[in-house]
Amino acid sequence: MDWKAAIEAARARIAGHVLKTPVVAPRGFGLNHAIEMKLEQMQHTGSFKARGAFNTLLAGPVPQAGLVAASGGNHGAAVAYAARALGHQAHIFVPEMAGPSKIALIRETGAQLTVVSGEYANALAAAQEYEDASGAMQIHAYDAPATVAGQGTCMAEWEAQGLQADTVLIAVGGGGLIAGALAWLQGARKVVAVEPETSCALNAALKAVQPVDVDVSGVAANALGARRIGDICFGLAVEHGATSVLVSDAAITAAQTALWRELRQLVEPAGATALAALMSGAYRPEPGERVAVLVCGANVAPDPLA
């Protein structure tokens, strides 16, 4: 697959529908160097997921029955938002673990919503049943080419904004965002995959040399708690030699706190997970190595203004 072309096409397709999110290069966070950051949590519906959703909807025809998606919350909100913007119906299946903030966010879009007991995998099974029965088009949260190409526009945009880093740290759940970055960069910069110790589908897959099921839990599980890494992500991670590191829930929470205290950016745990790898020392740059962190989600619970 010509990922560069697919991502360039996605970028043109979604340009009028997504926000060009800002970049900043703060010092602080207990580190002795600046960190380039892209504040992708400012994207519509509070995460990068709107990129893949718009790309999928705009890339081809959408059936009369509309859209279906299974989601820990952020992908569902993005699909619901993109569906409304483009005049389609949407039915979103979320696991209970998505939590009330994310469920409310989806409900506000006017999408049909089904809350499924248990974890993400259960919501995905329910969405697949609905797809089969209704003829609705499913937008996979991370393991579909159009989703990955859409998420890849985030890194393409960042490079166009003057990204200088040698190394980019990205949080991984099912792997859509990092797959897009790997697909765009094609080895031009080092990519570090950061996962919670308790939700580490990519790390487990790299060890097993194939995608395997993992248990998921912890503070970031409603965004990063995929039971199995996407095949597209796994393939790209192996092809380009992504570095995998793990962080504790305590490290994630410390990074989340620091992003508020030092930069007044209130993010969800998943949104702080990449920074946690630097702050905790799970990833230690070499002297002179320039690092960047992708801040990817802000659907924090409880909603601070609810």
Added chain:
Amino acid sequence: MDWKAAIEAARARIAGHVLKTPVVAPRGFGLNHAIEMKLEQMQHTGSFKARGAFNTLLAGPVPQAGLVAASGGNHGAAVAYAARALGHQAHIFVPEMAGPSKIALIRETGAQLTVVSGEYANALAAAQEYEDASGAMQIHAYDAPATVAGQGTCMAEWEAQGLQADTVLIAVGGGGLIAGALAWLQGARKVVAVEPETSCALNAALKAVQPVDVDVSGVAANALGARRIGDICFGLAVEHGATSVLVSDAAITAAQTALWRELRQLVEPAGATALAALMSGAYRPEPGERVAVLVCGANVAPDPLA
């Protein structure tokens, strides 16, 4: 005074100490046009005030007795932060209305802190007494040339980042931030001064054709509740014909909510006041007029992670 030169000098002086805050141009907010925004609330200590504080401290010698400042909270936090960064003592006088979040923010810096009953003017009187008794250097929150030149670096930086707007909306308390913008722009763009209906020292001064005392109250009073506009601001507002508009507390709260819902930026009421003028229609751009909003403070209460 050669304000352009003073602001250029300030910019060079403080470059290593302040954050180059990001810019973004979102659509939304119930408007049919994009709004350029500078997210200055990401500045150290959560407001633009760090610019004036660092400029003052770096522009000349600081006495052994250190610094003193009176502040509704944001200026005090900025002076305390800059003092610590540069190795000086600081004594900050805050009015009770600053609230626990801002008082805690100052306390964390290790500065001496005195909470004064009542409003900002009382804290200013106490700071002046302390200055006379101790020999400490007072950094005025808004009505001193070095403070204004420091705040002016925000607009200088924004222009260097490619600001396109014909018109810039800026919230006004004592007027330091807008004075810096007027001083830098020298009429090159239209400047709209936005004040709460219940804390409108500049609006009252423009009507009276001289600074006059006003009563202050409302949701943004702990940041914008100056009893009298600064002479420097008043002079520059008259010289350059700043447009003055007023917004209600309800409009401020609606803008604050929208900044979180649509852009995941959690700001304090003062930080949303300029946007409130656009969203409420208190300021209506002409067709084709390009507008920009300076988002200036994020020390929201309660602290969402406290």
